[in-house]
Amino acid sequence: MSSDIDLTRHADIAPLGPDEAADDSAQTRSPSYRLAYADIDFLRRPELRPVRLQLELLKAELSQQEQGIESTVVIFGSTRIPDPAVAARQLREAKAAAAADPGDAALARAARVAERIAAKARYYDEAKRLAAMITEVSQSNGHRHYVVVTGGGPGVMEAANRGAAEAGGKSIGLGIVLPREEKPNAYVTPELSFQFHYFAIRKMHFVLRARALVAFPGGFGTLDELFETLTLIQTGKVERVPVLLFGRVYWDRIIDFDALVEEGTISPRDRELVTYVETAEEAWALIRDFHDHKDIPPGGA
Numbered sequence: 161m162s163s164d165i166d167l168t169r170h171a172d173i174a175p176l177g178p179d180e181a182a183d184d185s186a187q188t189r190s191p192s193y194r195l196a197y198a199d200i201d202f203l204r205r206p207e208l209r210p211v212r213l214q215l216e217l218l219k220a221e222l223s224q225q226e227q228g229i230e231s232t233v234v235i236f237g238s239t240r241i242p243d244p245a246v247a248a249r250q251l252r253e254a255k256a257a258a259a260a261d262p263g264d265a266a267l268a269r270a271a272r273v274a275e276r277i278a279a280k281a282r283y284y285d286e287a288k289r290l291a292a293m294i295t296e297v298s299q300s301n302g303h304r305h306y307v308v309v310t311g312g313g314p315g316v317m318e319a320a321n322r323g324a325a326e327a328g329g330k331s332i333g334l335g336i337v338l339p340r341e342e343k344p345n346a347y348v349t350p351e352l353s354f355q356f357h358y359f360a361i362r363k364m365h366f367v368l369r370a371r372a373l374v375a376f377p378g379g380f381g382t383l384d385e386l387f388e389t390l391t392l393i394q395t396g397k398v399e400r401v402p403v404l405l406f407g408r409v410y411w412d413r414i415i416d417f418d419a420l421v422e423e424g425t426i427s428p429r430d431r432e433l434v435t436y437v438e439t440a441e442e443a444w445a446l447i448r449d450f451h452d453h454k455d456i457p458p459g460g461a
Contacts, residue, residue: 216361220334220354224369227352228304232332232369233294233447235287235308236385237316237376237406239342240277247281250274283376283406284319290374290440291323291331294447299329306371306447307332312344312353316376321347334362363388372402372447377410394430402450404443408436 187193196202203212242250254274258267291308298306308324310317312333324331325347333348335355344353356362367389375386386405392398405411417434420426437443 213358213361216356216358217364220365223351227330229307229332229369231305231371232307232309234366234370234373235291235310235317235320236374236378236382237283237287238378238382239313239315239317241280241284241315241377243284244281247278251278280377280410283316286406286440287316287319287376288323290443291320292327293440293444295324295327295329295331309334309366311335311381312348314342314345316378318345318347321345334365336362367392367398370401371451372404374404374406374443376406390433393433402447403434404437404446405434406437406443408438411436
């Protein structure tokens with residue numbers, strides 16, 4: 161969709177007449193004379209925040225409706241887990257730098273981190289394979305259920321969008337404006353590549369159509385979306401969907417769900433909201449079985 165305002169599409173938004181547009185005067189140059197919907201300074205005022213929130217909600221919603229998106233599978237994970245070949249190269253470079261200056265603690269730490277990242281790089285391939293599996297089934301004959309959606313960034317998110325693209329289907333990227341955020345990865349379907357200012361609206365779009373949340377090893381952003389989804393399910397704000405955590409070794413080290421049960425801060429039933437998986441095949445089978453193959457075309461099982 162074009163970002164330009166098409167004044168001819170809607171009867172209640174009329175373009176300026178030629179004489180009116182050409183009338184250059186102190187009055188027409190005044191900011192007060194601008195049409196409200198075309199006045200960026202006006203739209204950015206603090207008092208207009210409710211309008212901006214509504215616009216962010218509606219733009220992505222209407223675009224997805226136009227593309228026939230019925231349901232999604234959310235795939236999250238670290239932006240720092242690259243393609244295995246890239247991870248291997250980064251590890252070689254980090255080790256070489258550390259070996260060249262053995263007394264540098266920062267270089268030694270960088271080499272250790274690069275080694276851990278390289279060990280997790282297999283998740284890039286698993287995310288790509290999972291997205292391809294889902295896309296090959298979910299988008300046959302114009303079907304638009306279980307469409308892969310990510311945060312649109314690099315790392316695991318790139319892998320998921322890449323898997324969908326290489327399978328010949330569409331996928332969604334929900335980006336966010338951040339000081340150092342990279343541009344959308346090259347595999348997001350262009351007409352389904354969105355950018356948000358408000359985290360709240362972005363996260364709303366992640367869960368609105370979600371049939372599953374798949375979380376690969378990640379940091380604050382992954383944890384934020386994971387716990388947001390778990391809280392919404394726990395409190396009954398959304399229907400329960402599979403919440404799958406790739407890599408039990410990683411997640412057991414990062415989050416001790418059993419300790420939360422023992423401390424009495426969550427119930428044993430809450431603990432059952434998450435399931436650990438290790439492979440794309442296992443994840444997709446759990447998603448299909450949970451929904452009893454609903455909305456999956458014949459032959460897609």
